[in-house]
Amino acid sequence: MNRIDRLFREKKQNILSVYFTAGFPERESTASVIRALGRHGADMIEVGVPFSDPVADGPVIQQSSRRALDNGITLHRILEQLEEVRNGNTVPLLLMSYLNPILRYGLERLCHDAAAAGIDGLIIPDLPPEEYLEKHLKIFREHDLKNIFLLTPQTPEERIRFLDEHGEGFLYVVSSRATTGVRDTFSEEQLAYFKRLATLGLKTPLVAGFGISNAITYRQATRHLHGAIVGSAYIKALEKASDIEQATRNFLRNLRADPSS
């Protein structure tokens, strides 16, 4: 069974997914970051493939992507790094990449190689769901890979139903009108949006991303949805860290701490 599906079957709430940029802070830190995240309780890990022109990302991920590219990381190398950590790691792994590096690699070839490297799903923000369903569904199925759809506060209900109907793994709930980045707390409007989604009776699990940065926003998001994704805040923690293991442990502990205590 696909590890994403198994996760959501076994765990219904407070799922914590962590995004990081592969090849950051060092070219060869990818494996250490994944191991540390697995050891310290991340439920799911999103491996960011850096791209030169990440239009959906805010400054933190733009900079980590730039640095990873300057470090010489490539999609080929990332897949090799993943093979090193796959053994014994039961945490679901996703690749998050813009479409162009995937097309250059070859989408079919990537599906094959990613599955072989232990990847469970892909998040491709600029691949329209319609095109995926029409052209790529078959190859994803062949390799038991999930393609994760995004929805946003602007997504009309009819489209939410469409994305849910065809949804695989989980739906990535973009929390706000924003690129990725750090926010201290969610607004009433955002909380109402999470709440509304939770009452729609969707079949696909919902995981909030964009703006989850601390214990407060993590709590707020997981109160209504199945889980939350943290990215920029973790990258900032890694940036300052001298020890990936320790920084990851502290970061995850703080994120899961009770903000009221």
Place this chain on the structure above:
Amino acid sequence: MKTQTSFHPDEKGFYGDFGGAYVPEMLYPNVKELQEKYLDILEDSAFREEYRRLLNDYAGRPTPLYPAARLSSHYGTHVYLKREDLTHTGAHKINNALGQILLAQRLGKRRIIAETGAGQHGVATATVCARMGMSCTVYMGALDVQRQRPNVERMKLLGATVVPVHSGNQTLKDAVNEALRDWITHPEETYYLIGSTVGPHPYPDLVARLQSVISEELLWQFPRQSGRDLPDAVLACVGGGSNASGVFYHYLDKPQVRLLAAEAGGQGVATGHTAATIALGRTGILHGCRSYVIQDDDGQITEPYSVSAGLDYPGIGPLLSHLHATGRAAFYAVTDDEALAATRLLARLEGIIPALESAHALALLEKIPFTADDHIIINLSGRGDKDMETILKHIGE
């Protein structure tokens, strides 16, 4: 007007293999709304009338088709210059900006954002926003802010906010990235007024249609000036492709008219300091559409270079990609030096200082042998005032 020739996009915005709308879900509602409404709005008679009136009374259309006698005798052929440089704000960009601002109004948007390279599209957008009393934010690569200083000052005087972009090479590509991020962050109230035939469907078609006024005028101007029905060739420079799309538009389905495009060779196609997308690009996805893109083997976009800020872009619009793939248009890389020489030549022979972008098209006269029987049109897409600093730096006196 959903005429389906192979040079119009299909319903999903594809010209053959190129085009489409590869946008993150955050932009889906905006792009979808535009896709659904743009043709109806463009065809609406009240829109057409208002647009036509603004083009004529405000932008100064029709622009002349000028038989360039001394340039013609220099090259031993017949050269006609389509004088887009004489429009209000000094380049063809105003044609598109006026059309899109009227479209934005009809969509109920109050805040306009734009990207700019050379600053001509930024100035055109700032101008139409001032004219309509709308808020305007222009993203511009920090390097372009430096090399196109006069246009930055013009935008500010017109009331626009100019935001320098410090990512990447700090040029047009990076300005588009930042404009897209702004749009993602403010999707409801904001209209993204794209300056070229790039971006997600329907922008390439929208911009091409608005720029097609250039060749629409040529259909009656050229016979009057030359006594012939059709030119032998039409020449234009290409960055994203808006002026080329406009001047080619009404000749696309006339195969006897050769369509010739000059892209920015920079310091030379082989030097790595270039923006020659057709020469070096491979199919990819950049800024929401599938087209030729200069990229490395890992799909990372290569930073482009050209002396001309308006051509300094690593992609090319899907219509022009399609024209290349089908062989309908021929593309040539013109270097910085060749463009600068053409600038000087036109200034001395005709008393016209062209924009460095347009000078790339003029430089094709050196590369392509035309005969005494040929009658060719060159789109003089903009004037060179904005480039004086750069021109002086490179060619001195």
